[in-house]
Amino acid sequence: MKELETHLCFGGTLTVYEHESAVLGCTMKFSVFLPPQARDGDVTLLTYLSGLTCTYDNFTTKAGAYGFAAAHGIAILAPDTSPRGDDVPDDEAYDFGKGAGFYINATRGVWAQHFKMEDYIVKELNALVCKEFSVLDGKQGITGHSMGGHGALTLGLKYPETFTSISAFAPIVAPSQVPWGEKAFTGYLGDDKEEWLKHDATALMQVAGKRTDAPEILIDQGGGDDFLDEQLKPHLFADACSSAGQKLTLRIHNGYDHSYYFIQSYIEDHIIHHTNILTEKS
């Protein structure tokens, strides 16, 4: 693990690292914010997964999250969205290949070798971060935006032993039913739609049954988001949560779009959401 840049920020430290990922077979970058409280002991950890075309850098520079993270004493990990480098295959489209890993393990074609983002995020990177930094590996939350919101919901639901608290900004909640997801899942997983449902938050919730003990999930969605009706469809997940007994707060914010101006406007609420769940007396 190599440090590329580090900055004091709100009394904590924001650092960008590079490391060799065995799972992805390439060099990856990520950022970690450690709040000032991490100097005195382990703190809770929030993983933020970015959307299509993004790297670790979008959230790191644009989300305005670190002041709130410092105030609440939570660390934030921002990984990249796909494997990287000249040896990794790519596609011309913005919504497939590099920058569009969809947080799943690809099984098809040229993608199967490197595009193992589910294992990378949940296993390799998580273990590395929990080992190298002052974070509590039993007190973690996960959030994300758009494709990363899909990642946060699905990985959060599939790995409750790792991620206790879940939230998302403008998530793709039902990738099996929308163009972005259909294209990615066909390319990475093939045509078997049963396989797709293992990576679809709405489908996961539909088969989960009663989950009344699970912590509340928070979703914020801009009402003026250009992708809302065709790609995001949060009501599908809300309906599934309702049927399953999963507590969900879904907020539609009139006029807000899909940008980081939306995310920065509500990131404090997400940090409070995760902090409240992760620090709850049990």
Place this chain on the structure above:
Amino acid sequence: MKELETHLCFGGTLTVYEHESAVLGCTMKFSVFLPPQARDGDVTLLTYLSGLTCTYDNFTTKAGAYGFAAAHGIAILAPDTSPRGDDVPDDEAYDFGKGAGFYINATRGVWAQHFKMEDYIVKELNALVCKEFSVLDGKQGITGHSMGGHGALTLGLKYPETFTSISAFAPIVAPSQVPWGEKAFTGYLGDDKEEWLKHDATALMQVAGKRTDAPEILIDQGGGDDFLDEQLKPHLFADACSSAGQKLTLRIHNGYDHSYYFIQSYIEDHIIHHTNILTEKS
């Protein structure tokens, strides 16, 4: 004036505009954040001037300022740092020509035609913004970073009828005495150092005499800033303020660098500084 993009942000609106500048003889971009309070009447205005290599975009996307601006009801204008476009001359260096206008009116060589950033900021753009938006032209503050901190201090001191409140992040306080300023002033103004002193915050303060009625100036400086000792030298301005009777708060923050991670850590204090002065009962 053409709107390029607009986003809801913390209940206000962040909009990027393009306009034809008669003063600069080129097309320019800038951003304006209007807090939610601007819907109910005119609000105070803060102009933020960026540093070398920046455009309006750096502050706009990275400073994390708009949540605080919304809370305190102040609008923020972020202009570009130089004239732009294919017809504008440039220099290969990062610290001269495009991206390095230094907020002065050039008088020499190929620069004299377009590089009139002082007139652009103080006259043309200020008049446009005061005319087009719900802002109080008698209640304005100015701030900036590095080269833009030099701009904020000098334009604030030279135009008190326009800018009531002044602050800066890591400003070049004495351009006549440091390499960045010597290079820019030689190129834009020529070799006459008397001319330079009209655009040097420390020199302006040295000749200002007693200014005990002027509002306090706030300067934040990172103690780990790589440019501190060679280019910034805030103690020179602090000494001049002390001699002139100008109230100054100069804070050196151990370990903080020259980046927007530093700016975002202290931008709230600057917004409060300007708001307190601009909304003071008189």
